[in-house]
Amino acid sequence: MSRATSEDHSGSAYDLATPEADLDLVAVGKGTRGGELLRRYWHPIAVVNEVKDVPVSVRVLGEDLILFKTPRGEFGLVYPRCCHRGTTLYNGKIEDRGIRCCYHGWFVRHRWQVPRSAVRA
Known part of the structure; x- marks a missing residue:
C-alpha cells in the first residue's frame, strides 16, 4: 500500500527540505571566508614537467596566476x-631570480618582490 500525501517532496529523504549550499563556506574567491582559509595551505597546482622555459597560466582558488621556473630551479607563482x-607577465623574460616585464623591464622576483632598483627612474 502506498500513502498519498498532499505535498510532493520530489525525492527528498525522510520528508526533509532540499539542502542548500552555504556560500560562506564553499566560495573560494579572494576575500571570502573559505578562500582565505584555503590560502593558508599548500595546493598541488601543476606537475613539475609542465613548467619549462615559458611561463604557464594557471587558475588557483578562482585567481588567474602565472607559474614559472627560474634557471636556478626556483618556482614562482x-x-x-x-x-x-x-602588461601581462605571460610574455615576460624569465631570469635567475624572477621574471622581467616585457614592456618597461620591471623585474619581479619569484616571491612577488619588486626590488628598489626596479622602482628608481
Whole structure:
C-alpha cells in the first residue's frame, strides 16, 4: 500500500527540505571566508614537467596566476599583470631570480618582490 500525501517532496529523504549550499563556506574567491582559509595551505597546482622555459597560466582558488621556473630551479607563482602598467607577465623574460616585464623591464622576483632598483627612474 502506498500513502498519498498532499505535498510532493520530489525525492527528498525522510520528508526533509532540499539542502542548500552555504556560500560562506564553499566560495573560494579572494576575500571570502573559505578562500582565505584555503590560502593558508599548500595546493598541488601543476606537475613539475609542465613548467619549462615559458611561463604557464594557471587558475588557483578562482585567481588567474602565472607559474614559472627560474634557471636556478626556483618556482614562482605571481599575479599575471605587471604592477607598473598592467602588461601581462605571460610574455615576460624569465631570469635567475624572477621574471622581467616585457614592456618597461620591471623585474619581479619569484616571491612577488619588486626590488628598489626596479622602482628608481
